[in-house]
Amino acid sequence: MAFEQARALGFIYALAMFFILAYLWHTKRWTRRIGWVILLVTLAFGFLIFSPIMPWQFQSLILGDARAVGGPLVVAAVGLIVMLALSFLFGRFYCGYLCPVGAAQELASLAPISKIKVTNKVWPGAIRWIFFILFIGAAYFFSFGLLRLFGIRDFFLLLLSAGFFIFLVIIAISLFLYRPFCRFICPFGALVSIPAMGSLFKIRRTDACISCGKCEKACPTNEAKSGDLKGECYLCHRCLDVCPTQGALEYRRAGAAEGKEGTK
Ligand code: SF4
Ligand code: SF4
CATH class of the missing domain: 3.30.70 (Alpha-Beta Plaits)
Known part of the structure; x- marks a missing residue:
């Protein structure tokens, strides 16, 4: 199976786990240990098949890069819409547990190190929407994917580039600031926050x-x-x-x- 096609497995995993997590939370069967296991499995999916990384899928879709998507663009679009719809039903379980980028930051945040709390609610979201506009502009006018700068791909594919170390710095920041990439940068996170509100x-x-x-x-x-x-x-x-x-x-x-x- 080609590496690109194997990514579909990540989507199937995310889809199934979305319902399982909602069930566990609703029936109060969720435990912290279950949460840790799911985060670790998600992280393994990220390293093994670079999936289900929706921010990267979103970027590939915006760039019209079918090869990076691993299938027809319309399939990627449907996948993103399904994740947004599930977030409208059940909240941000995708971000909380099923995104390898989020899982890496969440696991880092569990370190017993005192945290800096950003009490302003407006600024993180505003910065992320500004990045969202830049992200769309860079893709539309320069066919450039801004997420490449943050090393998500290089990190999970273990390519020891500058990007790899940039993402490593993001993980290090997550030790004392909760989910810096998700809250200040992620364009998919910006989109998901809308259905999650309702x-x-x-x-x-x-x-x-x-x-x-x-x-x-x-x-x-x-x-x-x-x-x-x-x-x-x-x-x-x-x-x-x-x-x-x-x-x-x-x-x-x-x-x-x-x-x-x-x-x-
Ligand atoms: S905000 Fe973005 S990076 Fe963070 S968990 Fe959600 S999709 Fe992943
Ligand atoms: S993000 Fe805040 S409101 Fe949501 S589960 Fe965590 S502590 Fe509770």
Whole structure:
């Protein structure tokens, strides 16, 4: 099987795991250990078949590079649309667990090193949208893929180029700043944040919440306040881990438990 075609396996993995993760979260069967295993498997997929790396697929699609996509462009477009649709249903499980680029940063963020928290909610998103415009412009006017500068491909293909070391620096930054590539750069992440804001299933507060604020302190992306839309929620589980009140935070549909919900 050609390397490009093997990437389809990565997409099938992401598709299946999306539903499995949503099920595990909804039924409260998710555990941190399961999360670690999924992150490691995703990372292995990245190194072995360079998939399912949607940001790279998105760039290849924008550049019209069918060879890099590993199949007809229309298939890549459908794949991206499916991931966006699933993010609308279930939130950012793709970014949280199934993207090798995100998994590498998430695993680095688990290191017990005190973190710098960016409290401004507007700037990371704004910087990412500015990059998105530059990314589209570079592809359209110069047929250049800006993501090449960040070494994603070289890192996962173990090509010891300048790009490889640039991505290594990004991983090093992830030790003390949560997901710098995802939050400040990734053009696919910018797109996914839109359906994720309106996702049907998301973490919601219930009337059991005692407003202690622990989840807000623990959230690395400032998405744990009541009323936050969760467009930048990577379903990392940190808010649920620190919540002292059972049932105060639940991953569920709006109105799924009538009379239970105090805030969203
Ligand atoms: S934001 Fe981009 S790099 Fe990060 S996990 Fe999502 S798709 Fe991957
Ligand atoms: S702490 Fe909670 S709200 Fe914040 S990103 Fe993680 S799962 Fe989402």
